[in-house]
Amino acid sequence: xxxxxxxxxxxxxxxxxxxxxxxxxxxxxxxxxxxxxxxxxxxxxxxxxxxxxxxxxxxxxxxxxxxxxxxxxxxxxxxxxxxxxxxxxxxxxxxxxxxxxxxxxxxxxxxxxxxxxxxxxxxxxxxxxxxxxxxxxxxxxxxxxxxxxxxxxxxxxxxxxxxxxxxxxxxxxxxxxxxx
Numbered sequence: 327x328x329x330x331x332x333x334x335x336x337x338x339x340x341x342x343x344x345x346x347x348x349x350x351x352x353x354x355x356x357x358x359x360x361x362x363x364x365x366x367x368x369x370x371x372x373x374x375x376x377x378x379x380x381x382x383x384x385x386x387x388x389x390x391x392x393x394x395x396x397x398x399x400x401x402x403x404x405x406x407x408x409x410x411x412x413x414x415x416x417x418x419x420x421x422x423x424x425x426x427x428x429x430x431x432x433x434x435x436x437x438x439x440x441x442x443x444x445x446x447x448x449x450x451x452x453x454x455x456x457x458x459x460x461x462x463x464x465x466x467x468x469x470x471x472x473x474x475x476x477x478x479x480x481x482x483x484x485x486x487x488x489x490x491x492x493x494x495x496x497x498x499x500x501x502x503x504x505x506x
Contacts, residue, residue, distance in 0.1 A: 361395035361396050361397030361402065362396045362397075363393055363395060363396075364394045364396050364401060365377075365391065365393065365394035366392065366393050366394075367390040367391060367392050368392045368393060368406065376388045376390045377390070377429040377430075377433055378429070378432075379428065379429055379433070380432075381428075381466065381469060383470060385470065385473050387425055387429060387432075387465075389422075389425050389426055391403045392405050392406045393405075393406075394426075394430065397440075399437070399438070400439070400440040400441075401430045401438045402440045402442070402443060402444065403423055403427070403430065403440075403443040403444070404443070404444045404445075405419070405423060405426075405443070405444070405445045406446055406447075406448075407419070407445060407446070407447045407448065408448045409447065409448055410448060410449045411448075411451035415445060417464075419455070420455050420461060421464055421465050421468055423444075423445060423455040424464065425465050425469075426443060427439055427443065427461070427462065427465075428462065428465060428466075439457065440457060441456065442454045442455060442457060443455045443457065475497075482497055482501070484504075484505070487505070489505055489506040490506070492504050492505050492506040493506035
């Protein structure tokens with residue numbers, strides 16, 4: 327009886343390993359940029375844990391990139407946006423990918439950090455985001471400002487006239503400037 331139970335357990339492990347490889351191969355094909363998929367938040371049937379790290383100033387950074395692709399020993403973040411591409415990439419998109427560079431370094435080590443990350447839009451247009459010291463400084467400064475807003479040290483001000491953006495904002499419930 328023990329041998330049969332052990333056999334069933336081994337068969338289940340082989341099946342799950344095969345299924346994970348099959349899903350990873352499908353995800354790699356979907357990205358269209360090559361490399362193997364190490365992480366995907368794009369499959370909502372299989373939720374993934376966010377990447378997280380402690381920042382030098384004591385804060386915490388948490389993020390869920392759509393894909394992390396391994397190519398030539400580096401781990402490249404690929405972020406999908408379903409809308410049409412803008413003429414130029416927004417600074418917030420650059421900072422989002424910049425945050426992924428920090429998270430990749432924390433999780434996989436400095437040798438895994440790539441020179442670039444990708445943002446692909448629903449119309450197929452793709453932008454490359456350079457991994458630079460300047461981008462890292464922007465991300466860390468933005469994270470510090472967000473913590474100051476959350477703790478009440480700095481007052482957040484609305485910087486747009488978009489009702490949809492306003493309604494989706496995490497500060498909507500407590501904002502005295504909301505327009506939605």
